[in-house]
Amino acid sequence: MTADPGAIARANEILRTEAGSGVHGLAIAGVSDHDENGVFVEPAEHVIGLADAVDHHTWRDRPEGHRSQAGDRECTLYSLRKFLRLAVAGNPNLLLMLYAPKASVYRTSALGEELRALGPAFLSRQAVRRTVGYLDGQVAMLLGRGRQKDMPKRPELVAKHGYDTKFASHALRLGLQGLELAEHARLTLPMPEADRERVLRVKTGAAPDLASVLAEIERVRDRVSTLLDTGRTPLPEAPDTAAISAWSVAAHRRHWDSVLPE
Structure with a gap:
């Protein structure tokens, strides 16, 4: 019998958040869709048995390949x-x-709370570099330099503002969050008010033009790079994989003990 990935994911969920x-605090009423992510623990037979791995499951209001509309819901659950x-x-x-703030935590468990408490163990200079990489990807797509399948798909924004303001706002947000990580080794959600206003200004097309937006993104990116290059950051070079791995082993065992029959 073929396992139902959705049923497995939902039955073993330990955490789900907005x-x-x-x-981020950047949703626009009547425009934004609603996204959720979560984590589930794969049953033992899918990890140490012969059943196929179930590493994620996604459900959404619209079929795959169709753009989400205002209010549409999409949720992806990842195996731990x-x-x-x-x-x-x-x-x-x-x-x-x-x-995610408490108000954005839709489902949790003892293991989910422990996972959230491990948050600082994941933060590192490596994570900031990855964030900058995502920023560069957004800028590339904004300028039409990304892979063809990732080209801007929002012609209405380009027609109205001259460029895809959503890609631009993503890039600025990533830069500001990377800067907060590099400066303070923390991630504030929703974004701090001043940063949120800067990003919303771009997202809503209130910035003067694309050139000014790109210049702002580059200034933030340069500040992040300087902190990393000079080592003036409280972040360690790499995440604490030893602590994370040890917790993962214990978490899988505890979850399996709680669901397996005596």
């Missing part, structure tokens, strides 16, 4: 093993789950 613009691999590598989207 994601996307909502958790996949989440940890991506978060340790500094994936900025998944680190949000560890720092």
Whole structure:
């Protein structure tokens, strides 16, 4: 019998939070969709048995390939093993789950709370560099230099503002969050008010023009790079993989003990 990845993910979920613009404090009423991310523990037979691995499951209101509309919901649940691999590598989207405010935590458990408490162990200079890499990717797509499938798909924004303001706002947000990580070894969600206003100004097309937006993004990026290059950051070079790995082993065992029959 073929396992249902969705049923497995939902039955073993330990954490789910708001994601996307909502958790950043950048959602625009009547415009933004609603994103969620979560973590589940794969059953033992899918990790140490012969059943196929189930590393993630996504459900969304619209079919794959169709752009989300205002209010549409999309949720992706990651297996704990996949989440940890991506978060340790500094994936900025998944680190949000560890720092989402209480109001944006939709489901949690004892293991979920322990995972969130491990948040500082994931923060590192490596994570900041990954964030800067995501920033560069957004700028490349903004300027039409990304892979063809990633070219701007929001012609209405380009027609109205002369460029894709959403890509531009993503790039600035990533830069400001990378700067907060590099300066203070923390990630504040929702974004601090001043930073949030800067990003919303770009997202809503209130910035003067693309050149001024690109200059602002570059200034923030340069500050981040200077902190990393000079070592003037409280962050360690790499995440604490030993602590994270030890917790992961214990978490899997405890979850399996709680669901397996006597």
